[in-house]
Amino acid sequence: MKFLQTAFGALLLSTPIMSLAQSASERSNINLRPGVTDISQQVFGLHMMMFWICVAIAVIVFGVMFYAMIKHRKSAGAKPANFHENVKVEIAWTVVPFLILIAMAVPAASTLLDMEDVSKPDLTVLVTGSQWKWHYKYMDNDVEFFSTLATQPEQIRNKFTKSENYLLEVDRPLVIPTGKKVRFLITSDDVIHSWWVPDFAVKKDANPGFINEAWTNVNEPGVYRGQCAELCGKDHGFMPVVVIAMEPEEYEAWIVEQEAIAQRAREEEQRLLAMNMSMEELMTTGKQVYDSVCAACHMPNGEGLAGVFPAIKGSAIATGDDLNPHIDIIVYGKAGTAMQSFAKQLTMSEIAAVITYQRNAWGNNTGDMVQAKDINAVMNGE
């Protein structure tokens, strides 16, 4: 019965009046969202126009067909007529659809031209996809960060109750100001991803080696959620997009604060270079980093996925006497494979910790300790 109710609700809700009554950012379970930009509302209007034209065509065609099925059925004594062509009718049903198509194409083309006009942005964000996270870099400020899924693995494995925004929550959302034209430069570090926020009607592929452009101008402050739309490998379903739109003054305060935080982090990193962490500290931090960054491919038990992602447990690199190959592969990645460079994503002390963890967990008991300064030495070619 619930299904019937929802299906019936679907019909009701898709009427234009009901849709207008919907709050703009409210999530609909059965229809597109009008969204929170002028463009997304135009797109929603086009969608509803197309939908009603299609409904009208279907009602007419199926209506005629069902009339024939009832009135001209053999069991009601219908005798077949003889006609099998009619030039006038045939011309009419070729020309009329043409006119309907033109009526559809004109507003669609005008919206499309607006959507593709990326000129005169107020600010620009570089969006980079990689397996399976997004990286945001503010081109006008010294701020950049990764944004990864925040849903706990235990929720996905059905051990914990699923939270309200299950699979649609990230550790660090993108923040943009309202009422400003924000341009996105979209690219990828590995396979093709697609950056999609339904409330902005923005979906653009992230192609490795190429840069795509898109833009938005958000009318209402709020939290807007989307997902990667292009199949990008194992965890394609687990790389959401979350965007917070703030009033411009709030945004200004936020970005200044982020710049200060980034500055402090750089200073902290320099300070840590001169220090040694204890084994216990290294292992604790290392496990945190491993579980959030490495475990997606190499699995929490370090055994990888046979034939797809190599094991770290017992591997030559993670148990060999020479530390350099291990540091190298994490700092620079391995060309031609899914192993990406983590130099940008992790601090030197985090890299040191995760290497120490990998060399001592799961029976890889090498006893090696790696410190931030060892990483610094490799990165600076010493």
Next chain:
Amino acid sequence: MSTATDTVNTNPDSHGHDSHDDHHHHIPKGLMRWVLTTNHKDIGTLYLWFAFIMFLVGGAMAMVIRAELFQPGLQIVEPNFFNQMTTVHGLIMVFGAVMPAFTGLANWLIPMMIGAPDMALPRMNNWSFWILPFAFLILLSSLFVEGGGPAFGWTFYAPLSTTYSGDSTALFVFSVHIMGISSIMGAINVIVTIFNMRAPGMTYMKMPLFVWTWLITAFLLIAVMPVLAGVVTMVLTDKYFGTSFFDAAGGGDPVLFQHIFWFFGHPEVYIMILPAFGIISQIVPTFSRKKLFGYASMVYATASIALLSFIVWAHHMFTTGMPVFAEMFFMIATMIIAVPTGVKVFNWVATMWRGSISFEIPMLFAIAFIILFTIGGLSGLMLAITPVDFQYHDTYFVVAHFHYVLVTGAVFSIMAAVYYWLPKWTGRMFDITLAKWHFWCSLISVNVLFFPMHFVGLAGMPRRIPDYALQFADFNKWISVGGFAFGLSQLIFLALVIKACRKKGEKVSSQVWEGAEGLEWEIPSPAPYHTFDTPPTVK
């Protein structure tokens, strides 16, 4: 250099007398009959059974997909295996079920419809079938390779299918090559048969529409299967031999892959629907007891759809970042396809108009086809509108759209065809009670399965994900229930076909259906092993 003997051998009136007499009146027995056969009816049967088995295998994979998606969270399979299931499900249904089923119908029906004794190239016919099981054994065996089978979607976009794919990619490439060779040979056979072996008086504009649609389909196959072979070979060399067709680091372009793939892929979707149009154009007039409305416009509409299919490929790629005027071109070209497709639907409805309609099983499937295919066509029109496609693209709305045109379109037409011609093939009427159960169970479950996909897609559920946000949970449960029911309903069909093959049921006349017209209804039921040894004359 043509010698006198060559001339004799190629003359249909006097061909093969010496070799013919000894196998004319007996049918070879046992397994070797099927391995060595060059008979179009045997090969048609082989194709149809193969397609049915593949339909059940691909369907079993769909059941795994729907079981995992029954509720949010990961329950049954791991994401990597889930991706293998969606990939291989797609490949098997397209290349293993729908295409071989249509080739099987072509083999059975085209010679009987045009008054030819067999297909023009019988030995090649045998080979084009028998390489297929090997292609699919290779594809299925790839699932057992370490790291699993192909997991990059049936569209195998680079670089996911090159740099980032597993070791089974070579097996995938090789199996697609074999499928392509099989399709090309089948298409050549259809064209040569239709061009050369029509009975006297069977002019082109007298050919049944099933023959016409298959002729046009065969040209599409020959045009685009080599493109598919090219693109899989580029994937192979990018992955294993260091080329960079699709790798920007070496001067290539990942979007180039999509252009080549969809230049094959879009005509491919018409390869899977044009023969369906032909089947419906045979069935609707029979059960309306009235000639097909607009025969000539049907032929021209089919040809227009085929030509247009070559200039719309990039509508699959609106989000890849094309110049805005390219987006407009592909939007408008795509919308224009609605015109000839509309003509076809209007013609079917006009055929029924003022007919004397009865609702035997093939007609039920044909009517379901017209309604549900039209729903799929209308959502296709919505998808053509570029600015809105940005929202629909890669969501379940697309999944709903192509399953409406391929399952309730292509697959329903194949079932309609089987019910329509099965009595001709076996000489007995199938079990009508079972057939009614099959029809009504399929019709209801397929809509419970695919209709709600429109809703979850519009609400924002991306395709190809093993787990989803909570607001999609209610509909996904119903979609899965519909999926299981549709899967089970096909076992009714299996039982019915087995029963029919075991010669159960009432004997039928040569015409079988009151109102059926065409050469295949003039030969006895069951159709003898050899038909039209002397060509009939068509007035």
